Amino acid sequence: MNPLLRRLQRTARGQAGALFRVASKPIGGGAGLRQAALGPFGSGEPDLEGTVVLVTGASSGIGEAAARRIAADGATVLLVARSAEALERIAAEINAVGPGTAEARPCDLADLDAVDELCDAVLADHGAVDVLVNNAGRSIRRSVDQSGERFHDFERTMQLNYFAAIRMILRLLPAMREQGHGQVVNVSSAGVQIRTPRFSGYIASKAALEAFSDAVQAEALADGVRFTTISMPLVRTPMITPTKQYESIPALTPEEAGRLVSEAIGGRPRRVAPPFAHIFSTVDRLSPETMDTIRNRVYRMFPE
Numbered sequence: 001m002n003p004l005l006r007r008l009q010r011t012a013r014g015q016a017g018a019l020f021r022v023a024s025k026p027i028g029g030g031a032g033l034r035q036a037a038l039g040p041f042g043s044g045e046p047d048l049e050g051t052v053v054l055v056t057g058a059s060s061g062i063g064e065a066a067a068r069r070i071a072a073d074g075a076t077v078l079l080v081a082r083s084a085e086a087l088e089r090i091a092a093e094i095n096a097v098g099p100g101t102a103e104a105r106p107c108d109l110a111d112l113d114a115v116d117e118l119c120d121a122v123l124a125d126h127g128a129v130d131v132l133v134n135n136a137g138r139s140i141r142r143s144v145d146q147s148g149e150r151f152h153d154f155e156r157t158m159q160l161n162y163f164a165a166i167r168m169i170l171r172l173l174p175a176m177r178e179q180g181h182g183q184v185v186n187v188s189s190a191g192v193q194i195r196t197p198r199f200s201g202y203i204a205s206k207a208a209l210e211a212f213s214d215a216v217q218a219e220a221l222a223d224g225v226r227f228t229t230i231s232m233p234l235v236r237t238p239m240i241t242p243t244k245q246y247e248s249i250p251a252l253t254p255e256e257a258g259r260l261v262s263e264a265i266g267g268r269p270r271r272v273a274p275p276f277a278h279i280f281s282t283v284d285r286l287s288p289e290t291m292d293t294i295r296n297r298v299y300r301m302f303p304e
């Protein structure tokens with residue numbers, strides 16, 4: 001190819017990538033708006049000294065990065081996931097750096113009795129948590145065409161992404177209300193607003209948690225408890241590695257995503273979402289038929 005043409009092509013690709021990244025940076029109320037004013041990852045550092053923050057899914061990806069960030073902001077972080085060894089290692093590394101501290105609290109959240117035991121132990125040790133970050137999650141990418149004999153996919157996503165999260169909320173919310181403050185941060189997906197094809201089970205489970213939280217927010221409004229939904233765009237973590245198509249798509253780093261979680265704790269917004277998700281959901285409301293056509297294109301463009 002002509003070198004000039006190649007250069008033009010590279011520039012266009014670079015600019016499209018830059019545009020995509022800008023449209024992917026989540027903004028919202030509270031910290032989100034502050035971020036928008038200060039730049040993508042603004043300098044507003046929350047002071048979390050003296051607060052207890054429980055992060056599920058803290059052994060990897062977004063949860064691990066968020067836990068490190070939140071501890072760097074001064075909090076005591078309770079790390080929850082199944083991999084005890086990874087949690088112990090991450091806790092030791094956090095404790096070595098400070099100023100916050102970390103405790104490993106291994107738990108299989110798919111087991112609701114284990115969730116109860118975890119919450120009882122946490123309440124016994126700390127009285128209450130100031131912030132619960134529902135981040136542990138399971139994603140399944142499969143068209144409904146391939147799901148006829150796989151009802152368990154829908155059960156497994158609901159089990160972890162919805163039932164485990166609401167069990168945690170039901171157990172930890174009363175102490176938050178009693179102390180007169182608290183926050184539940186749900187790490188959801190921009191896919192809920194976009195209604196991404198091939199992710200029906202996954203986004204339905206995330207949408208269920210969003211709807212639950214919106215209803216409960218009204219009930220807990222006078223008690224100083226804030227529900228925050230982060231509509232996370234694509235993040236380069238182990239969760240997306242099985243999907244080869246994502247390799248060429250721009251994505252946030254786990255650290256950028258973790259920073260969003262810590263800033264959401266500082267700013268207490270109701271929703272943090274990337275502009276492209278807002279645009280898609282607005283178009284969907286105005287004309288679902290238009291979005292059906294776009295989603296069908298995407299469905300045909302990216303095979304199983």
Ligand SMILES: NC(=O)c1ccc[n+]([C@@H]2O[C@H](COP(=O)([O-])OP(=O)(O)OC[C@H]3O[C@@H](n4cnc5c(N)ncnc54)[C@H](OP(=O)(O)O)[C@@H]3O)[C@@H](O)[C@H]2O)c1
Pocket residue numbers: 056057058059060061062063080081082083084086107108109110134135136137138139160187188189190231232233234235236237238239240
């Ligand atoms: N990556 C993305 O592009 C993206 C986009 C939007 C939203 N999200 C959401 O972000 C959250 C974090 O995902 P990630 O990308 O950071 O994925 P990840 O690196 O695969 O981390 C998933 C975390 O969930 C934990 N987990 C899984 N099953 C569990 C169980 N039964 N009990 C307790 N913990 C369990 C895992 O720990 P163990 O295996 O040790 O249990 C791990 O710490 C998820 O809710 C995901 O849906 C991700």
